[in-house]
Amino acid sequence: MNRFEQLFVDHPIVLGDGAMGTMLQRLGLEPGGAPELLNVEAPDTIRAVHQGYVDAGSMIITTNSFGGNRFRLALHNLQARVAELNRAAAQLAREVAGDRVAVAGSIGPSGELLEPLGTLSFDEARDAFAEQAAALVEGGVDVLLIETMSALEEVKAAIEGVRQAVGDAVPIAVTMTFDTRGHTMMGVSPVQALRTIYEWGIRYIGSNCGNGPEETIAAMTQMAEHKPEDVILIAQSNAGIPRWKSGGEIVYDGTPEVMAEYAQRVRDLGVRYIGACCGSTPDHIRAMARVLGVASPV
Amino acid sequence: MAGFEVTPFEDLPEELQELYEDMQDDLYEGLADQVVEGTRRALAMGRSPHEILTYGLVAGMDIVGEDFGAGRLFVPEVLMAAKAMKAAMEVLRPLLTQTGAPRIGTFVIGTVKGDIHDIGKNLVAMMLEGAGFEVVDLGINTDADTFIAAVREHNADLLGMSALLTTTMPYMKVVIDRLKEEGLRDKVKVLVGGAPLSEAFAEEIGADAYCEDAAVAVEVAKKFMALKRAETTPQ
Numbered sequence: 001m002n003r004f005e006q007l008f009v010d011h012p013i014v015l016g017d018g019a020m021g022t023m024l025q026r027l028g029l030e031p032g033g034a035p036e037l038l039n040v041e042a043p044d045t046i047r048a049v050h051q052g053y054v055d056a057g058s059m060i061i062t063t064n065s066f067g068g069n070r071f072r073l074a075l076h077n078l079q080a081r082v083a084e085l086n087r088a089a090a091q092l093a094r095e096v097a098g099d100r101v102a103v104a105g106s107i108g109p110s111g112e113l114l115e116p117l118g119t120l121s122f123d124e125a126r127d128a129f130a131e132q133a134a135a136l137v138e139g140g141v142d143v144l145l146i147e148t149m150s151a152l153e154e155v156k157a158a159i160e161g162v163r164q165a166v167g168d169a170v171p172i173a174v175t176m177t178f179d180t181r182g183h184t185m186m187g188v189s190p191v192q193a194l195r196t197i198y199e200w201g202i203r204y205i206g207s208n209c210g211n212g213p214e215e216t217i218a219a220m221t222q223m224a225e226h227k228p229e230d231v232i233l234i235a236q237s238n239a240g241i242p243r244w245k246s247g248g249e250i251v252y253d254g255t256p257e258v259m260a261e262y263a264q265r266v267r268d269l270g271v272r273y274i275g276a277c278c279g280s281t282p283d284h285i286r287a288m289a290r291v292l293g294v295a296s297p298v
Numbered sequence: 299m300a301g302f303e304v305t306p307f308e309d310l311p312e313e314l315q316e317l318y319e320d321m322q323d324d325l326y327e328g329l330a331d332q333v334v335e336g337t338r339r340a341l342a343m344g345r346s347p348h349e350i351l352t353y354g355l356v357a358g359m360d361i362v363g364e365d366f367g368a369g370r371l372f373v374p375e376v377l378m379a380a381k382a383m384k385a386a387m388e389v390l391r392p393l394l395t396q397t398g399a400p401r402i403g404t405f406v407i408g409t410v411k412g413d414i415h416d417i418g419k420n421l422v423a424m425m426l427e428g429a430g431f432e433v434v435d436l437g438i439n440t441d442a443d444t445f446i447a448a449v450r451e452h453n454a455d456l457l458g459m460s461a462l463l464t465t466t467m468p469y470m471k472v473v474i475d476r477l478k479e480e481g482l483r484d485k486v487k488v489l490v491g492g493a494p495l496s497e498a499f500a501e502e503i504g505a506d507a508y509c510e511d512a513a514v515a516v517e518v519a520k521k522f523m524a525l526k527r528a529e530t531t532p533q
Contacts, residue, residue, distance in 0.1 A: 022464060031465040032412030032439070075414045113417065117377045151374075179493065180372065180511075187372025242494045244502040248468045278464065278494075 004102040004143040004171055007059055008232055013267055015294045016104075016236055016275020017053035017061045018285050022252070024049070024064075034076040036068045039088035046089075050096035052282035057289030060275070061097055062145060065089040065136060066108035070128045071120070075111075082128075083135040090139025104145040104173065105136030107158055114153050122157050129161025137166045146174045147236075148209045148277075150184035152196050159200055173204035173273070175234050178219040179211050190222040198228060206234025209277045212254055213237045213262035217269070224269040232273060235266040239279035252279025256287035263288040304349045314343065318353040325358035328378025330385040333358075337386045347393040351430070355383050355390075359428035367513035373421065376512065380424035387427070401432040403523040406448045406486075407458040408436030410473065413466035418492060421512045422458060429516045431456075442469075442476040449477070454486050455526060456519055458509075461492040471503040487522045489515060 007014045024035050027045055038045055050061050068086045070079045078085065086105075093103040107129060112120040133144055144166075146158045155174055162172055176184050176193045183189050188196075190207065197205050207219040216237035223233055240254025254262075263274050274292065276284055288294075307315065321336035333354070340350045362379045365371040405426050409419050416438050423433045434452050436444055440459075449457055457477075461467045470490050477483040490500050491509040500508030506522070509515035 025465050029465070030412075031469070032414065032463065111415070113377070117374055181369035183369075183372060185373050187374060241496050242464045242467065242499065243496070244468070244471070244499050248471070250464045250467055252464075 002142060002171060003099075004060065004104070007102055008272060011059070011294075012272065013292050013294055014059050014273050015057055015285065015289055015292060016234075016273060017050075017058040018056075018276040018280030018282065019239075019278050020049060020062060020064050020106075021066065022278050023052075023281065034067065034073065034078055035064055036066075036073065036085040036089065037076070037078065039064055039085050039092060043088070043092055046092045047096055050093050053285055054096055054101055056282040056285040057294055058101065058275070058285055059294070060102045060104050060143075060273070061093050062104045062106045062275075063089040063093045063136060063139075063141060064106070065132070066106045066147070067111075069107070069110055069132050071110045071112050072108070082131050083138075086132050086135035087139040090136045090141045094140035102142040103140065104143050105133070105139075105141035105170075107132055107136070107144055107146045107162075108148050109150070109154060114151060114157070122153065125154060125157035126161040126164065129158040130165035131161075133162040134165040137169055141170060143171050143173055143204070146172065149174065149176045150188070151186040152188055152193070155197060156200060159202065171204060172202055173206075173234060174202050175206045175208040175236060177209040178207055178215060179209070182218060190219040191226045194223045194226055194231070198231060203230055204232050204234055204273065206236070206271070206273065208234070208236035208275075209238055211238065212240045213258060213265075217262065217265050220266050220269050220271055224271070227270070233269075233271040234273040234275075235262075235271045236275040236277045237262055237266075238277045239281075239284055242279065254279060254284075256284045259284040260287040260291040264291050267292060304346070304352050307353060310353075314340070314345070317343075318350075318357070321354035322358035322361060325355065325379050325382050325386075326362055328375065328382050330382040333382040333386045334389060337389050341389070341393075347390045347397060351390055351394065355386055356428065356430055359383055359425065363425060363429075363513040363516055366511065367517070373417075376421060376425070380421070380428060383428045384424065402430045403455040403519065403526075404432045404434065404452050405456045405458060405519060406434045406436065406445065406452060406454040407460070408440035408445060408448075409438040409460045409462075410466050410469040411439055411441045412469060413461050413463050414438045415460070415462035415492075418462070418512070419458075419460040422460070422491065422509070422515045425512045425516050426519060429520065431519060442473045445473050446476055446480055446482065449482055449486055450480075456489060456522060457486045458489045458491070458515065458519075459505075460490075462494065464494050467492070467494060467499065468503075470505065474504050489518055491515060 324332040
């Protein structure tokens with residue numbers, strides 16, 4: 001059985017990891033720089049972030065490939081290196097994960113608006129996601145995690161892109177961000193997201209990023225109420241919201257204790273894949289592992 | 299605004315009131331072709347571009363903004379409405395320029411240095427234009443020098459900054475500090491927005507307002523302009 005799916009057979013709760021981007025910022029990623037470039041230019045930094053999460057108890061770690069599609073990489077003139085940067089992202093995580101920790105290949109939004117709102121066609125989006133997915137699977141991921149989405153059309157393009165590229169070689173998980181009055185920026189409610197994505201054959205569905213635990217808990221409460229039997233829910237909240245500290249440092253206001261409480265609350269709702277997003281660190285994951293009674297499988 | 303008063307809506311002929319209300323509905327639905335057609339019809343009836351802008355377009359965008367603020371509309375609907383507005387403005391703009399119609403205020407806007415996200419910033423710019431502001435859009439990755447130069451050159455009333463990244467948020471403070479150094483801080487109100495921002499953050503960096511979304515940005519901008527007019531109007 002697939003390593004990711006096996007985790008849910010073996011464990012009632014599967015602990016994910018925390019942030020990659022904000023960790024890289026702390027480690028010196030320049031403002032506005034492309035995190036994916038570090039997969040080849042500073043692989044040790046990426047390995048260290050992954051290792052920190054594995055040591056803290058993460059049973060799934062997420063590749064450094066969130067902005068690894070051709071549209072976002074084009075903003076850094078790296079669009080010709082999609083395959084290379086995503087393959088490297090997957091390989092680095094795989095090296096650290098070993099056999100027992102699963103690797104989720106992160107697929108973030110295109111950053112563009114699909115037609116007719118914007119200029120990106122559905123087919124262009126699908127092909128770009130296919131390109132990214134192929135490289136992540138080649139690099140050894142156990143699941144593709146389509147995350148931080150706000151538009152259902154784009155989710156569909158990503159799912160079709162993955163299937164076009166790798167068929168059903170690995171399962172697909174999808175999380176959207178409900179940061180606008182209980183909806184995504186594009187107006188999708190948690191229940192609408194759950195139902196639509198389920199229709200498309202996905203069984204791992206949830207919510208990530210956003211404005212902190214309360215918002216994530218609200219979205220997960222609705223999903224939990226309407227969840228078909230065979231869906232495994234995912235929650236990966238930000239560690240609060242970013243605040244200004246004198247000296248120019250930006251700090252998220254959600255402490256490890258806050259995130260531990262969030263972890264318990266979403267567990268009580270029936271969420272089985274629990275992790276964190278922006279602003280979280282291995283300390284947050286360690287606190288979550290403790291309250292969830294999750295022991296690292298390694 | 300002397301010389302640019304428009305006839306009160308209720309004093310307009312019924313036929314014209316209906317035309318403007320239809321335009322507002324079409325704008326709400328994001329039907330660009332219909333809004334353009336309505337604009338042309340009103341012009342053919344001899345109405346002033348300023349009146350058409352006020353009752354056909356701005357009044358329509360007000361409703362869109364209100365419903366967006368209340369969570370009844372989301373980004374897709376607002377974008378379609380803004381596109382329809384833009385299409386009609388293509389027709390009206392040359393005429394408005396000829397007649398020298400007044401602007402509510404001048405708004406310089408940009409995404410800060412290091413940040414390349416512009417969906418939210420563009421939405422704010424479009425809605426401000428929809429509300430009658432002159433908008434100077436500096437685009438993405440905008441440094442302090444560019445902001446300062448634009449504020450000076452356009453004698454801006456308001457400055458809007460956007461950031462989607464935690465790494466680029468602090469740059470807003472750099473720009474605000476530069477405004478102070480250049481003696482421009484009191485001349486311009488600073489509005490900030492973007493997904494990771496909050497009221498507390500805006501306060502901490504010394505901005506005048508945090509705008510949760512584009513509708514709030516328009517409301518706040520209008521409020522600041524009203525205050526400014528009240529201050530500068532001789533008693």
